[in-house]
Amino acid sequence: MSRQALMVMDIQNAVVARYPDPGYLPRLREAIARARAGGIPVIHVVVGFRPGYPEISANNKMFGGLARRAAAAGEEAGMAIHPEVTPEPGDIVVTKRRVSAFAGSDLDVVLRAGGIDHLVLTGIATSGVVLSTLREAADRDLTLTVLADACLDSDPEVHRVLTEKVFPMQADVTTVAEWTPA
Structure with a gap:
């Protein structure tokens, strides 16, 4: 029997501030409430680094910018x-070091220990953490669901193409309202 977990990815102050959408967080809260009501584990995935950011290469455009923004906002x-x-209480928080929820984290250990083989993906950004995690999870033979309206991207067209054309090749794509936690 498959065991699901809801992945709530990169919903951190510095990230949310860059993606203003007044309807997003209420939809995400609804997905979280539905998961909890259904007894499905909620896994929060955050990007994090040690003080001074020794994990960030000078060559890394994405995380160099994130480190500067986080420092400006108060680390x-x-x-x-x-x-x-x-x-x-009972939610799991996983810290990653790159875009994918698996990169530099102990997510794989958490999933295996919990017997979780079906991930329900949400997060900011659709073209970042959601895409990268989906691809890596698919390569690990996990079953995947994407809650399209619980994902957010700065480019609505990119979000649309990913959720309508790319993700369905490796995941079931649905909405928060249509998702049945199992």
Whole structure:
């Protein structure tokens, strides 16, 4: 029997601030509430680095910018999980070091220990953490669902192409309202 987990990825203050959408966090909260009500584990995935950012190469455009923004916002405040989706007791928080939720994290250990083989993906950005995690999870033979309206991207057309044309090749794509936690 398949065991699902809801992945809530990169919903950190510094990230959310870059993607203003007043309807996004309420939809995400609904997905989290539905998962909890269905007894499905909620895994919050955050990007994080050691003080001074020794994991960030000078060659890394994406994370170099994130480190600067987080430092400007106050390192701890910028990297914290957004207060509208604060983890509750029993939720799992995984820290990653790159775009994919698997990169530099212990996510694989958490999934195997919990017997989880079906990931329900949400997060910011569709073209970042969601895409990278989906591809790596598919290569690990995990079953995947993407909650399209619980993903967000700065480019609506990129989001549309990914959720309508790319993701369906490796995942079931649905909405928060249509998702049945199992």
